[in-house]
Amino acid sequence: MPQPRVFSGIQPTADSFHLGNYLGALRQWVTLQDTHDTIYCVVDLHAITLPQQPADLRRRTRVAAAQLFAAGIDPDRSIVFVQSHVPEHTELTWVLSCLTGFGEASRMTQFKDKAAKGGADAASVGLFTYPILMAADILLYDADQVPVGEDQRQHLELTRDLAQRFNHRFGPTFVVPGPYILPEVAKITDLQDPSIKMSKSASSPQGIIDVLEEPKSVERKIMRAVTDTEGEVRADEQAKPGVTNLLRIYSALAGEPIAALEQRYAGSGYGAFKKDLAEVVVGGFAPMRERTEKLLANESELDQLLAVGAAKARKLAVPTMDRVRDRVGFLPAR
Ligand code: ATP
Ligand code: LTN
Numbered sequence: 001m002p003q004p005r006v007f008s009g010i011q012p013t014a015d016s017f018h019l020g021n022y023l024g025a026l027r028q029w030v031t032l033q034d035t036h037d038t039i040y041c042v043v044d045l046h047a048i049t050l051p052q053q054p055a056d057l058r059r060r061t062r063v064a065a066a067q068l069f070a071a072g073i074d075p076d077r078s079i080v081f082v083q084s085h086v087p088e089h090t091e092l093t094w095v096l097s098c099l100t101g102f103g104e105a106s107r108m109t110q111f112k113d114k115a116a117k118g119g120a121d122a123a124s125v126g127l128f129t130y131p132i133l134m135a136a137d138i139l140l141y142d143a144d145q146v147p148v149g150e151d152q153r154q155h156l157e158l159t160r161d162l163a164q165r166f167n168h169r170f171g172p173t174f175v176v177p178g179p180y181i182l183p184e185v186a187k188i189t190d191l192q193d194p195s196i197k198m199s200k201s202a203s204s205p206q207g208i209i210d211v212l213e214e215p216k217s218v219e220r221k222i223m224r225a226v227t228d229t230e231g232e233v234r235a236d237e238q239a240k241p242g243v244t245n246l247l248r249i250y251s252a253l254a255g256e257p258i259a260a261l262e263q264r265y266a267g268s269g270y271g272a273f274k275k276d277l278a279e280v281v282v283g284g285f286a287p288m289r290e291r292t293e294k295l296l297a298n299e300s301e302l303d304q305l306l307a308v309g310a311a312k313a314r315k316l317a318v319p320t321m322d323r324v325r326d327r328v329g330f331l332p333a334r
Contacts, residue, residue, distance in 0.1 A: 006036040007143035007177075009043040009083070009134070010068075012060040013050075013200055016210035017067050019281070020188035020198035023252050024149050030072040032147065038078040039141050039313065040068060045083045045090065046134070049127040050114070062296060065306055067211060070291035079316075081309035083137065088317040092136035093129065095324055096162050099169070100132055104161075108154060117201075135159035140317045142175040149187070153179075170327035174320075188249060191225040194241035211285050212292060218285075219278040222246070223271075233265035233273045243270070250277045253284040 008029060010021065017026065032038050042064045047057060061082055068080055083089055105111075108131050115123035134155050138146055139162070146156055156179065163174040188198045190207035198208050209218055226242040235244045235258050250273075251258045265273045295302050325332075 003035060003037045004144040005039065005142060006032050006145050006147060007039045007041070007138050007141050008147050009041040009046070009137055010064060011047045012042050012044055012057065012064040013047050013052075014210075015060060015063060016212035017064070018198055018200065018203075018211065019209040019249065022071070022211055022285075023188055023249070025147065026068070026071045027252075028147055029068075033074060033077045036145070038073075039143070039316075040073060040078055040080050041083050041137060041313075042068070042081070043083045043134075043137065046130060049124060049130050050118070062299065062302055063212075063292070066292045066295035066302060067288070069295055069302075069305065070288045075305050075309065079309050079312045080306070081313040082306055085306070085310035086140075086313050086317050088140055088314070088321040089133065089136050091321055092140055092324060093133045095328060096132050096135055096139075096166070097129055099162055099165050100158075104158070105129065105131065108158070110151065110155070131155040131158050132162070135162050138177055139163055139174045140320050141313075142316075142320065143177050144175060145178050166324075166327075173323055173327050189241065189245045191221055191242075191245070194226060194245050209281065212289055213285075215282040215286075218282050222274050222278040222281065225274065227270050231269055233268065233270065234262045246274070246277055250280055253280050 008025070010017070010025065029038070029040055042061055044057060044061050047060075065080065065082065069075065073080055105128060111123075111128055111130065114127060131154075134152075135158060138156075138159050146152075146159075148156065156177065160176050160179075163176045167173055167176070190196045190198050190203045191209070192204055192207035196202055200208070206221055206224065209221055225246060227246075228240050228242060230240065233243060233247070234240065235247050237244050247258050247261055250256070250261055254261075
């Protein structure tokens, strides 16, 4: 029996992934390799929906890919590639755009949020069609499942609608991907403001911990993380969101249940707990940091891995696109 296929993507919009990306996405991507046929994409076309410096984009694309490999994504078991290396993504986006209602696209809440942040005039048409590009990513590879966080649920619904609409209008062509998986994805919050998620775009530098961050800086940020005045290490989402977030991080990285941690730190205050947590985070990320640095030190080898990934991806994308062209009624080129 072939394994179900998983597709997911991550944007190269920062110089490092953060703790939330790692616990909420990357870590699951690694595990999924054991049970699924896995395809992972560094979505650089999505990254230019907001203004980017070319040199930053180039560097961040390599850094993102290196971190995927360093986290344990195995180029022999998974396809890892850069979105812009496979032109079928943009081609399918056009066809799907012509099936998407203007009103339908206008209802995407992430667009509204991101557009509001930059001021209405700053938002590009690319930002508006971002979810259609995401649908193309998924549908090109006949993905069965798409591991993403809750914030991407609406985009996945749109992908399903577009696949069904296309199949209905032109005949069975696309696999309709299942609803998002990862129901119990850890949601990691900002260290300074536990009411928002840890995020590249919304967090202050003090609120976010990067995978590639210097140990000293990680320690400092954890020691200064917002807690409460009660002084007791116990989880309580409502009353103690800061401490609960720290417990969740500790538990996820150390593989120990929160209850066991509560017991261990009963009566010991926040200082000792935070000191140990800093050690767990620094120790947990050290191997990944080292491997990332090694991969980045040899750019041509890294680029070669990505070229191989792109070739494998194209082998799957090209036949899908041929199918689409034929169904839509485009004349063959020869
Ligand atoms: P941005 O702020 O630009 O939206 P982000 O930091 O939220 O970026 P994304 O690139 O949107 O990160 O997310 C990549 C993956 O990491 C997604 O699957 C997302 O669900 C997951 N993720 C991001 N932030 C968190 C978080 N704080 N907790 C858990 N998972 C997260
Ligand atoms: N929009 C997603 C990134 C993304 C993606 C995809 C995820 C782009 N294309 C295809 C899954 C499948 C995000 O911001 N996390």
